[in-house]
Amino acid sequence: MFIKxxxxxxxxxxxxxxxxxxxxxxxxxxLVVNKTGMGFIIRAGQKKPALINxxxxxxxxxxxxxxxxxxxxxxxxxxxxxxPATKLxxxxxxxxGQAVNANMNLTRGSVTSQANMPAGSRIQVVTxxxxxxxxxxxxxxxxxxxxxxxxxxxxxxxxxxxxxxxxVSVPAGNKATADAQGLHSAILEKFxxxxxxxxxxxEEMRQRNFDAVVEQKRRDQELIEQRRNNPFNRPQPTPQxxxxxxxxxxxxxxxxxx
Numbered sequence: 001m002f003i004k005x006x007x008x009x010x011x012x013x014x015x016x017x018x019x020x021x022x023x024x025x026x027x028x029x030x031l032v033v034n035k036t037g038m039g040f041i042i043r044a045g046q047k048k049p050a051l052i053n054x055x056x057x058x059x060x061x062x063x064x065x066x067x068x069x070x071x072x073x074x075x076x077x078x079x080x081x082x083x084p085a086t087k088l089x090x091x092x093x094x095x096x097g098q099a100v101n102a103n104m105n106l107t108r109g110s111v112t113s114q115a116n117m118p119a120g121s122r123i124q125v126v127t128x129x130x131x132x133x134x135x136x137x138x139x140x141x142x143x144x145x146x147x148x149x150x151x152x153x154x155x156x157x158x159x160x161x162x163x164x165x166x167x168v169s170v171p172a173g174n175k176a177t178a179d180a181q182g183l184h185s186a187i188l189e190k191f192x193x194x195x196x197x198x199x200x201x202x203e204e205m206r207q208r209n210f211d212a213v214v215e216q217k218r219r220d221q222e223l224i225e226q227r228r229n230n231p232f233n234r235p236q237p238t239p240q241x242x243x244x245x246x247x248x249x250x251x252x253x254x255x256x257x258x
Contacts, residue, residue: 037068
């Protein structure tokens with residue numbers, strides 16, 4: 001009897017722990033804080049121009065044309081600029097308290113990030129040839145189908161091959177390249193260091209009241225959806241007159257007596 005009660009209590013504890021863990025993970029949103037040129041958001045197969053203060057959520061994609069950029073903010077301390085001719089998908093985006101967890105798929109192009117994250121935060125950028133794991137740093141990921149470059153300005157990034165078999169830690173002032181020959185590390189060259197100059201503008205782009213703005217935009221979207229789905233808010237068809245009903249303003253002619 002004691003063993004049975006103990007087993008039952010253990011199962012209940014595991015179920016409660018799993019429920020608590022899932023409930024602690026809150027749905028999160030990213031906010032478009034800046035754009036140049038033509039950038040687009042793709043959601044559920046629908047493509048629309050990206051606008052400042054647009055919200056992004058899990059499974060959204062961002063595409064930019066040549067010469068265009070879209071800058072998004074994931075939390076109060078994480079800003080990412082999606083570079084020209086880039087395609088990026090948000091695979092996962094959640095919050096646990098102030099900690100942010102994000103997984104993004106970079107098919108092509110580049111993303112430049114400044115990530116000042118609370119403890120417990122984690123960002124992953126997945127490309128065709130590498131996985132970059134970030135816990136708080138300034139970094140750039142450049143990717144195409146054949147290779148990936150990870151440049152680190154401050155902090156440290158762990159770079160793995162897609163199988164996770166090989167990995168390398170990239171400290172500040174260094175880079176890693178992942179291609180058909182494997183993983184290679186080197187010191188940043190001068191022109192690569194200059195790519196981080198854009199970070200000086202991030203402070204101007206950053207939304208300081210991030211949580212409040214995202215919550216207001218989320219409520220606005222919910223209200224729009226509710227109105228759209230409410231049949232009483234849909235425009236009603238204009239009733240068409242019955243052709244057999246005489247028009248009082250235009251009575252038929254009275255026939256003349258023969």
